Amino acid sequence: MKSYQLIHQLINLVEELEEENQGHEVSIQDFTGFLLNKVGDTRGNGHDSEVRFGDSDNAALDIAYxxxxxxxxxFVFMSRYAKSYIKKALEGTPLQTGEDFTALAILLTHKHLSKSELISHNLQEKTSGTEVIRRLIVAGLVRQWDDVKDKRSKHIAITDEGKELLFQVFEHTNYVGKIITGKLTIAEKFTLQYLLQKLENFHLEHYENKTISNKEDLKKLAEENSVQ
Structure with a gap:
């Protein structure tokens, strides 16, 4: 039985909790709080569940975990899985990357945007964002024109061809969304959505305010947000 070791650990933890409570009967709520405290105090928890890592450097494993x-x-692993699924969903279309798709989807919800606005909304660097826009224009999915007030600025908007393509692609990207959330229950999905949105709000603020530009900024922000 593969779960025997886990069951044995749980039994030992229950015994430990009973000893702390001098033999008094404990509830599931008591055990939940006790277990969370134990997990929080344990480093390197869950090494056995990671198939990618070996066991030749325990210090490195402790850091990783x-x-x-x-x-x-x-998060990195999830983004790579999602990227591979999206690539499959875009096969046979002029859209080459997930960034192509999200840029076009953003334009669908606006009458028009400046190039810099679209690049910012798509969370891209200027160089890679500019290349995405260029591909969309060449494919006839986006049109551009000069800003009347500022000739240095270009405005862009989705074309009818771009709209038609997007609605064709949406069917397959919907499949991607369902696959990414795996076998989570509805309640788990709502919890995950809440937590991810909370993280998105935090990171978007720093992205828009450009508060992280070097290693020192990373260190400063990490120290400010350390959980005591």
Whole structure:
């Protein structure tokens, strides 16, 4: 039985909690609080569940499995899974990347935007964002024109061809969304959505205010947001 070791650990933890409570009967609420406290105090928790890592450097594993580092690593993995699914959904279309798709989708909800606005909304660097816009224009999915007040600025808008393509692609990107959320229950999806939105609000503020431009900024922000 693969779960035997876990069951054994749980039994030991219940016994430990009973000893702390001098043998008094404990509730599931008591055990939940006790377990959360235990997990919070444990470093390197869950090493056995990661198939990618070996066991030749325990110090490195402890660093990787620190709570914040582990969450960050899982975010990276999730983004790579999502990227591969989106690439499949865009096969056979002029859209080459997920950024092409999201840029076009953003334009669908605006009458028009400046290039810099679209690049910012799409969370891209100027160079890569400019290349995305260029591809969309060449494919006839986006049109551009000079800003009347500022000749240095260009405005862009989605074309009818772009709208038609997007609604064709939406069917397959909907499948991507369902796959990304895996087998989570509805309640778990709402919880995840709430937590991700909370993180999005935090990161978007720093992205828009350009508060992180070097290693020192990373260190400063990390220290300011350390959980005591």
């Amino acid at each position: 620190q709570l914040d580092n582990n969450i960050g690593r899982l």
